[in-house]
Amino acid sequence: xxxxxxxxxxxxxxxxxxxxxxxxxxxxxxxxxxxxxxxxxxxxxxxxxxxxxxxxxxxxxxxxxxxxxxxxxxxxxxxxxxxxxxxxxxxxxxxxxxxxxxxxxxxxxxxxxxxxxxxxxxxxxxxxxxxxxxxxxxxxxxxxxxxxxxxxxxxxxxxxxxxxxxxxxxxxxxxxxxxxxxxxxxxxxxxxxxxxxxxxxxxxxxxxxxxxxxxxxxxxxxxxxxxxxxxxxxxxxxxxxxxxxxxxxxxxxxxxxxxxxxxxxxxxxxxxxxxxxxx
Amino acid sequence: xxxxxxxxxxxxxxxxxxxxxxxxxxxxxxxxxxxxxxxxxxxxxxxxxxxxxxxxxxxxxxxxxxxxxxxxxxxxxxxxxxxxxxxxxxxxxxxxxxxxxxxxxxxxxxxxxxxxxxxxxxxxxxxxxxxxxxxxxxxxxxxxxxxxxxxxxxxxxxxxxxxxxxxxxxxxxxxxxxxxxxxxxxxxxxxxxxxxxxxxxxxxxxxxxxxxxxxxxxxxxxxxxxxxxxxxxxxxxxxxxxxxxxxxxxxxxxxxxxxxxxxxxxxxxxxxxxxxxxxxxxxxxxxxxxxxxxxx
Numbered sequence: 001x002x003x004x005x006x007x008x009x010x011x012x013x014x015x016x017x018x019x020x021x022x023x024x025x026x027x028x029x030x031x032x033x034x035x036x037x038x039x040x041x042x043x044x045x046x047x048x049x050x051x052x053x054x055x056x057x058x059x060x061x062x063x064x065x066x067x068x069x070x071x072x073x074x075x076x077x078x079x080x081x082x083x084x085x086x087x088x089x090x091x092x093x094x095x096x097x098x099x100x101x102x103x104x105x106x107x108x109x110x111x112x113x114x115x116x117x118x119x120x121x122x123x124x125x126x127x128x129x130x131x132x133x134x135x136x137x138x139x140x141x142x143x144x145x146x147x148x149x150x151x152x153x154x155x156x157x158x159x160x161x162x163x164x165x166x167x168x169x170x171x172x173x174x175x176x177x178x179x180x181x182x183x184x185x186x187x188x189x190x191x192x193x194x195x196x197x198x199x200x201x202x203x204x205x206x207x208x209x210x211x212x213x214x215x216x217x218x219x220x221x222x223x224x225x226x227x228x229x230x231x232x233x234x235x236x237x238x239x240x241x242x243x244x245x246x247x248x249x250x251x252x253x254x255x256x257x258x259x260x261x262x263x264x265x266x267x268x269x270x271x272x273x274x275x276x277x278x279x
Numbered sequence: 280x281x282x283x284x285x286x287x288x289x290x291x292x293x294x295x296x297x298x299x300x301x302x303x304x305x306x307x308x309x310x311x312x313x314x315x316x317x318x319x320x321x322x323x324x325x326x327x328x329x330x331x332x333x334x335x336x337x338x339x340x341x342x343x344x345x346x347x348x349x350x351x352x353x354x355x356x357x358x359x360x361x362x363x364x365x366x367x368x369x370x371x372x373x374x375x376x377x378x379x380x381x382x383x384x385x386x387x388x389x390x391x392x393x394x395x396x397x398x399x400x401x402x403x404x405x406x407x408x409x410x411x412x413x414x415x416x417x418x419x420x421x422x423x424x425x426x427x428x429x430x431x432x433x434x435x436x437x438x439x440x441x442x443x444x445x446x447x448x449x450x451x452x453x454x455x456x457x458x459x460x461x462x463x464x465x466x467x468x469x470x471x472x473x474x475x476x477x478x479x480x481x482x483x484x485x486x487x488x489x490x491x492x493x494x495x496x497x498x499x500x501x502x503x504x505x506x507x508x509x510x511x512x513x514x515x516x517x518x519x520x521x522x523x524x525x526x527x528x529x530x531x532x533x534x535x536x537x538x539x540x541x542x543x544x545x546x547x548x549x550x551x552x553x554x555x556x557x558x559x560x561x562x563x564x565x566x567x568x569x570x571x572x573x574x575x
Contacts, residue, residue: 005490016381016386017386018538020381020382020386020392022393023378023395023396024391024395027395027396027398027399027452027456028395028398029420030410030411030414030452031398031410032414032461033328033410033414033420034409034410034413037413039310046416046418046419048418049423049425050420050424053363053565064476075450081530092306093306095303095305096302096303096305096306096484097303098302099299099302099303102298102299103298103302104299105296105299105300106296109297111303111307115310116288116568118310118314118315119564120558120560120561120565120568121314121318121557122509122513122553122560123513124513124537124553124556125317125318125319125321125532125553125554125556125557126313126318127316127322127537127541128317128321128541128546128549128553129316129318129320129324129550130313130317131321131329131541132377133312133313133317138299145404149309149313151305151309152306152309154306154310157306162309166559172423177489180296182302183296183298183302186302186358198413203376206386207401210403211402211403211404211405211515213404213405213515213519214515214516214534214538216520218538218541227404228403229403229406229516232405232406232409233408233519233520234513235409236405236408236409236412236520237520243416245408246409246413247409249414250406250409250410252401253402253405253406254370254401254402254403254406257401257402257403257437257479258401258402261397261398261401261434262394265390265394269393269397269460269464
């Protein structure tokens with residue numbers, strides 16, 4: 001607990017910053033090394049001593065994976081699937097959460113209780129029958145398999161319900177008196193009030209879908225439908241000799257999420273901690 | 280007369296509650312089709328010898344019995360996964376706590392340090408895997424650095440004695456920033472007055488941590504461990520990409536083994552594995568549910 005005495009001892013303060021800087025560097029080096037490697041010529045990737053700055057610096061790996069492996073296509077697939085799923089969550093989860101939080105109907109609490117129980121079921125339990133259902137529906141090897149089963153989630157409904165509980169019902173009653181029907185109340189009054197909560201939902205959902213691997217790996221076969229993680233995993237498996245290209249793919253897969261994070265850092269952190277704080 | 284009142288009350292019921300049921304219709308339908316039905320099918324298959332190509336043959340508990348008595352690779356995958364969970368949970372939250380404590384010391388550039396810890400959390404496990412495969416390469420960065428101290432040439436992913444540790448290190452690097460951020464947020468919500476009062480009573484820094492910070496963080500710590508245990512027991516992406524379960528099954532996890540059996544079209548057997556995983560996770564989910572259920 002040396003660090004806690006820092007205000008009295010400059011030495012403690014020094015050690016604190018030293019620990020912070022060293023640990024941060026350890027966290028960043030793998031990223032730095034990936035980016036560096038992606039700009040290297042293949043024969044300079046595993047040199048001894050290691051080459052800390054790419055020399056010569058080349059864009060060849062990026063050109064290769066964008067022209068020969070169609071990484072841009074994987075990127076667009078990821079954007080499409082993640083956006084579609086996220087829109088589904090934003091609409092269906094908040095709508096259902098509204099019913100559970102603010103409407104009264106027979107069986108409401110029982111249904112909600114069953115949904116909470118459903119949260120306990122790990123996805124792997126359903127994996128194999130789910131695949132069979134996709135086969136029966138002829139949805140395998142199509143985006144339908146990635147999008148439709150993921151359009152809502154109990155977690156999202158739970159999160160939004162928690163958020164809506166804190167919004168006073170009087171606001172809704174005012175709209176009802178003005179003649180809004182129940183959907184109007186939800187769409188015109190509740191939805192705009194929930195935007196901060198929805199931002200959290202969007203972040204959770206988008207990131208989850210963007211990074212998802214197991215389910216896409218099982219239902220998608222055609223390379224033209226690959227999302228980024230599938231494309232990157234295939235690059236890794238088929239291309240073990242070309243480390244520089246693998247790293248170019250790695251950078252392109254990780255970069256969009258990292259950029260979004262850097263620009264919306266506060267929202268992200270609030271979102272990620274919301275679940276933990278509210279329980 | 281009675282005949283005409285029934286439709287009327289039904290109409291009134293629909294008018295009154297129809298909207299609400301409509302609002303929850305899609306999630307309910309989705310839950311039935313994509314969760315409850317598959318769950319039941321999976322359980323039935325786990326009691327059958329079933330390949331998906333020929334008719335299922337009922338075998339009772341035989342799949343389960345065989346998994347535990349005649350399948351050393353499954354036992355290995357159970358042990359591997361449990362070791363992976365123990366390593367991750369032994370180190371991850373502790374690192375998260377230490378870094379959160381450091382960041383909570385009114386440091387300058389806190390956002391930058393926090394970003395450094397948090398950045399890997401944003402990246403997919405496949406990305407983390409490709410990065411660490413490169414770092415773990417026989418001639419990779421880690422061995423090059425170790426070489427300086429005369430310790431190089433460790434087969435991080437090729438030596439079955441340490442491959443699981445190597446995968447766990449990558450997973451911890453990826454995940455502990457989440458705990459940093461969660462703990463830091465919880466620490467900052469502790470009222471300052473508590474620490475001030477403790478200072479006046481002559482408490483040292485360690486005592487403040489032990490008697491104020493830690494007890495108030497207890498629910499968050501429990502949450503982090505439960506979530507972490509549940510998530511780590513489902514480890515798949517990193518072992519699939521980094522090692523494919525090898526060498527000699529040293530990194531085969533429960534879900535990877537399930538996946539392999541699924542690919543071998545042993546659907547009944549794979550379903551039994553899924554239900555064993557379910558049984559393990561239900562214990563932890565139940566603790567979480569009991570604990571957090573009563574708070575909300």
